[in-house]
Amino acid sequence: MNIYDVRYLAEADEKTIERQEITSTDLMERAATEAFKEIISRLEPGPVPIKVFAGIGNNGGDGLVIARLLLGEGYNVEVFIVDYSRNRSKDFLINYNKLKELGRPWPVSIKSEDEIPEIAETDIVIDAIFGIGLNRPAEGWVASLISKINLSSALVIAIDMPSGLFADKMPKTGHDIIKAHLTLTFQSPKLVFYLPQTGSYAGEVEVLDIGLDQDFLSSLPVRAKLIDHIQILDMYRPRDKFSHKGTYGHSLIIGGSYGKIGSISLTARAALRSGAGMVSIYAPSCGYEILQTVLPEAMVIMDEGDKEIMNIKYDLKPEVVCFGMGAGTSGTTTGAFRNLLEGIKFPMVIDADGLNMLSKNKEFLKLLPPQSVLTPHPRELQRLIGDWEDDLDKLDKAMEFLNKYSLVMVLKDAHTIILSGNEMYINDTGNPGMATAGAGDVLAGVITAFISQGYSPLEAAIIGTWLHGRAGDLAANELSYEGMIAGDITNYIGKAILELFKNDEDSS
Ligand SMILES: NC(=O)C1=CN([C@@H]2O[C@H](COP(=O)(O)OP(=O)(O)OC[C@H]3O[C@@H](n4cnc5c(N)ncnc54)[C@H](OP(=O)(O)O)[C@@H]3O)[C@@H](O)[C@H]2O)[C@@H](O)CC1
Ligand SMILES: Nc1ncnc2c1ncn2[C@@H]1O[C@H](COP(=O)(O)OP(=O)(O)O)[C@@H](O)[C@H]1O
Ligand SMILES: [K+]
Incomplete structure (x- = not known):
């Protein structure tokens, strides 16, 4: 609308x-x-x-x-x-x-x-x-x-x-x-x-x-679009009968550190539940057994660091790389992130500590592949673009920033706003039950999965944000705002997708 x-x-x-x-x-x-x-x-x-x-x-x-x-x-x-x-x-x-x-x-x-x-x-x-x-x-x-x-x-x-x-x-x-x-x-x-x-x-x-x-x-001229169920349905691409897991891309999720391995498992699980053909997780070696145990569908690649990422090396060819959840911002991990950025030419998804590293090292911004998706919550955004006078000024400043580096921004909030070029999309799904640790890690996984399936980064940001909120709404209906946790959002992504095809006004 x-x-x-x-x-x-x-x-x-x-x-x-x-x-x-x-x-x-x-x-x-x-x-x-x-x-x-x-x-x-x-x-x-x-x-x-x-x-x-x-x-x-x-x-x-x-x-x-x-x-x-x-x-x-x-x-x-x-x-x-x-x-x-x-x-x-x-x-x-x-x-x-x-x-x-x-x-x-x-x-x-x-x-x-x-x-x-x-x-x-x-x-x-x-x-x-x-x-x-x-x-x-x-x-x-x-x-x-x-x-x-x-x-x-x-x-x-x-x-x-x-x-x-x-x-x-x-x-x-x-x-x-x-x-x-x-x-x-x-x-x-x-x-x-x-x-x-x-x-x-x-x-x-x-x-x-x-x-x-x-x-x-x-x-x-359209100032912004309120994302609705019809727009998501228009964007959705049905799967081909003769497709295989390679058709839907390989997502590589990089992050985690000692005590924060849960974050990447949330991201990877959400990517798998959102249609990624294959998901690999790259993490410090302390995460190996945890990840193999909690997520048998994902492949796990170990960094040489035990408690934090030190030097990112892998020999697979992912369609998309998502970086940052739980990674910490130590000098060593920051150096590894810089090397990663220098080697990647296709759009990435950057969340959490990845964003914090960009804020502390503004020279990295020029290394970001064009059309990369940044998913800041308000504090991460403030670290990236500085202070704003009010919410309208925030949108202007965020637009100026993303256009300087040709990025897609997902400004997470009660109504998440997606910005790309001069376009603005406002999300109307989601609820306060999603104010729970790890909900953002899940969103990063959903967006990553849609990019790996061939959606453009902007489309993936729109469809991913909408489905994440809708899944959160379905989780809250069953579990209450207080009772739901981030992993529950992931559990309802499938239902949120199924709901798209119901001729039901309530799902819009
Ligand atoms: N466009 C549409 O699609 C349709 C619009 N429609 C309806 O029209 C509405 C807009 O109507 P509107 O333009 O008459 O303005 P409205 O909001 O009634 O106020 C204007 C008055 O307030 C005054 N005033 C302002 N600030 C003030 C203040 N702080 N303190 C005191 N006074 C103040 C201002 O006075 P002045 O500046 O002249 O002193 C003026 O007298 C719209 O919201 C919708 O409901 C539908 O009917 C049809 C389809
Ligand atoms: N009140 C709310 N209404 C709707 N969505 C919300 C609300 N609070 C949080 N969310 C959503 O939950 C997610 C929280 O992300 P984030 O703050 O990064 O959490 P974390 O860092 O713990 O993963 C965002 O997608 C945000 O839009
Ligand atoms: K009124």
């Missing part, structure tokens, strides 16, 4: 009105009706008090339409106009009058702090104060209202955007922003919903198709 800059969405709005020969009021009715349908699909009809807070722009107009439709269905609705300005939009006014025509209850206007109503824990709040038109932080009594809604423990449903959140820039500390449980957003998800700094304001995000002109939308 495409994510567009919001300024283009406003243009899409105008083009739709022109091309579909409708009025802006019709479009508002259409958008708000979609939101209304989503709301009632989640609510039992009944006496639960619904408080709609409507601003005076078009976001407020949406709120008024939703209130009118809910009242028509017999819901218990109170409408509060958040009267922060006299500049009421045309469609706000049209819908204000339509609401008044219904008779009581009359919308209540709020113009100051003491007019803010009590909000009970049992209320449902519909937040239609500001949408994509927010152009400065909320202040004064409007900020107090936002803060009061947040403190109320009521269920909060934001329309289009949580009010107070900018669609295209990061808030500063101290800004009051609605913390929604659910955000019903129109036509295109907004990038800020997926960034760690701002994502928690949106809560669960539901994107509502409001029928904006598709031709115009497809002519727009």
Whole structure:
């Protein structure tokens, strides 16, 4: 699903009105009706008090339409106009009058702090104060209202955007922003919903198709893509009946040190479970018996070092090499990594201590084969690219970095973001149960396996990240967030792949 800059969405709005020969009021009715349908699909009809807070722009107009439709269905609705300005939009006014025509209850206007109503824990709040038109932080009594809604423990449903959140820039500390449980957003998800700094304001995000002109939308520059099940299915290549293990490539996993042999076994096992034809592990010799015992499907090659890698030598021809998990960053291992980099001409996967070595030895970056995949978590990224001001600045700096060295970056987080060239892909699978040691080692193995099967490094990063998250979701369904461990993610990769072929909306 495409994510567009919001300024283009406003243009899409105008083009739709022109091309579909409708009025802006019709479009508002259409958008708000979609939101209304989503709301009632989640609510039992009944006496639960619904408080709609409507601003005076078009976001407020949406709120008024939703209130009118809910009242028509017999819901218990109170409408509060958040009267922060006299500049009421045309469609706000049209819908204000339509609401008044219904008779009581009359919308209540709020113009100051003491007019803010009590909000009970049992209320449902519909937040239609500001949408994509927010152009400065909320202040004064409007900020107090936002803060009061947040403190109320009521269920909060934001329309289009949580009010107070900018669609295209990061808030500063101290800004009051609605913390929604659910955000019903129109036509295109907004990038800020997926960034760690701002994502928690949106809560669960539901994107509502409001029928904006598709031709115009497809002519727009895409800011990012939210990876979905369909995209993964499109990328997936079925296996050939007459294939053999050589068809799906040989993955070489290099890493481990005394006390950290488990990390490479996690990576190698995940690679095997993700379709790699053959997997070899290269490790210090203290790992030999452990690895041969826990993973009989993998071949094991020993380094001359007992507790750490000293000098990487092998005489096989892998399709892909994954380096770094549990390797440590001693001078000797760093030297071995440098020699490895000098000898490899095809894209690699670099994780964990491999990334830390790159950070400490920036001259190694020039040795990385183009299109190599780097998989940093935020701290590893910070060591690689330095500090950033905010999450948007982080993305800009990461892009500049990867383009300088022609790399693919997998920025691991609650929503992992994959960057390549000027393209950005956002992952929407996964859960907090995956915040468990070794989950990243598993991801490195999944991505490695897809490269070994002939997928491009970018495709492997996208499909691998999505499946890893989906497998994590399936593991959590069976085991709980707390009860799952990294190896469980690996155990569910097969099911996550099978699920791709089910015609099941829930798996998207
Ligand atoms: N495009 C689409 O696809 C569709 C969009 N639709 C809906 O339209 C929404 C966008 O509506 P919008 O442009 O009228 O802006 P909105 O968010 O209501 O706020 C603007 C008002 O807020 C004001 N203002 C701003 N910041 C402020 C502050 N801190 N404190 C106080 N005031 C502040 C600003 O005032 P001014 O800057 O003029 O002082 C202006 O009056 C969009 O989110 C969606 O819900 C659908 O109906 C149809 C399809
Ligand atoms: N809250 C979360 N929601 C979704 N995915 C998560 C969450 N926390 C962690 N993950 C995923 O788990 C993996 C953790 O990787 P990493 O931090 O490298 O762990 P480790 O170093 O222990 O292997 C990443 O793929 C990350 O996206
Ligand atoms: K809103």
